[in-house]
Amino acid sequence: MQVIPVLDLLDGHVVRAVRGERTAYRPIQSRLAAASEPLPIARALLAASGARTLYIADLGAILQRGEHASMLAALRAALPGIELWLDAGYADYASMRALFDHIDTIGQHAGHDAHHNLATLVPVFGTESLRDIHALHAAQTAGLSPILSLDHRAGQLLAATELERSSTWWPSRVIAMTLDQVGSYAGPDLPTFERIRASAAAHTTVIGAGGIRNRADMKAAASTGATAWLVASALHDRQIGLAQSESL
Template sequence: MQIIPVIDLLAGQVVRALKGERSTYRPIESPLCGSSEPRQVAATLLAHCAARRLYVADLDGLLGGAPQAALLARLLRQLPGVEFWIDAGFADRDAAQSLLAALGPEAQRVVPVFGSESLASPEALARCMAPPAAGVLSLDRRHERPLDPGGCWTRPGLWPQRLIVMTLDRVGSDAGPDLDTLAEVRRHAPHAELVGAGGIRDAADLRAAQAAGADAWLVASALHDLRLPRAG
């Protein structure tokens, strides 16, 4: 099972995500990293997982503000060779392209994540996923209800090859992964690469997620709390 480490960025710091309630997020206190400074946290997580892919939730953008373009550009320069999956609350393809343009040449290592909670319409979804797009669709839900103003959940014909199944109320909750939702998405997308998000507590959860059809999982809290061993 591939682990994709996650950093949540708010006002220039890494914060601890808890159940998707973003107003409660505070700078992370991590036995693993000992810091909330973005480069240090990202580098430590990547090394712990032996990963070359990093998921970045830009909470400034997700909360309706401007994405943290200068910080993201700096991180890209500081972490050469790492692929960044960035969710900054893109409402449409133009919003993603605007951030990519601001990131300059390093943007070639960025994969935009289009969240169902943020996409504005079915037309926006279709345009985001039309060739030559290389984005990821995140199917977001909270408390068993889809977050879906654009109708993403009901249009599997528009889904790309890579999908995130994001259960926000499981994030940082120590409640275990939402394997029922993962299985539901797998039924609609039998050949997609599925990346789960939320709820992983330990290696046993990762094994259960893999058995349920996940190809990878986004993880933060279990890494910071030293509940997953260092890779290798």
Template structure:
């Protein structure tokens, strides 16, 4: 199972997620390093986890503001060439995702392939837009939920035939909750589509939770708080 460290960006800084209540997010305080600089924190997280994938949520972009270009560019430049960047920047259509990746990677074809768009159901307004987005190479779908309800204008949660190979069970209430991984959610996704690679997010308390997620069939898990609090040992 792949351990994927998470960077939540807001106003140019790394912030700590709190049950999806973005008004409560504050600059991170981490055992890994001082400060909340995105490039520095990304490097520390990747090194600590020996990660080959880093998940970045640009919360300014998700909340319909402009992407945080300076933070994203410095973060991407700091990553080793062996690390992929899964980027959720509130993409509502395929053209926007392609434009953001093109600006970040420029003409570097290898770098373009390392930036993988994550499409959150909270940002996809229609099935037609979703179809174009999920047809992009390597696209990842985030099935967003809050308070037991799907955030899903396009109705993708109940259309597994539309899902790509990689899907994230993104229950926002679980972010920073330390309640234990949602293993039932992983089992449900696996039952809905054969051959799916389901990823979980949030509520990892310790290494034993990662073992349980692996045993439940998760392809990977997105983790932040347990890393910053020193509850997951270095790889």
């Protein structure tokens, strides 16, 4: 099972998640890097996990406190060959497109070549923000390979608007996000993951998120059929690492 490291951005810092209670998030104290600046933390997470994918939650954008476009443009330029899965609280395709274009413009002004040696941006549409499910189809048509995050808290789906109950509108990659488990050290929410996986079409890949504490949790998650899981705290605290993710 592949570990996908997570970078949570808020007020210009990488922060540590605490059960999805974002008002409690504070600049990260990590055993992987000395400070909370995004680029050193991003590189350390990728090295510790062996991943070529980095999930970024722009909490400033999600909370409508200001996005981190300049920071994201810098990360994109500094991490060539990496896929950056970006959740920035998109309500629809237009808001996603506006942010991606803004990041591109900043990069061009900084002298970054838009067609060479840049990390690939992949939009993650979270149900807690999404108001138009057609955004996923529009992003797919634009060649962006969008991901849907099914955001849960207290066992309930968080949705900004009424969503179709069937999975027919889901894209090929879906994240089973349980915010209560994020940064909780309470173990992964395997029942929610298994329920979502059972509802998904055969061609849909479901990715787990939150709660991984150690190697035993990774084995338990892998036993459900998960091929990837989003992880942050256990990497920062060196409870898991590259050797463990490769052996599952």
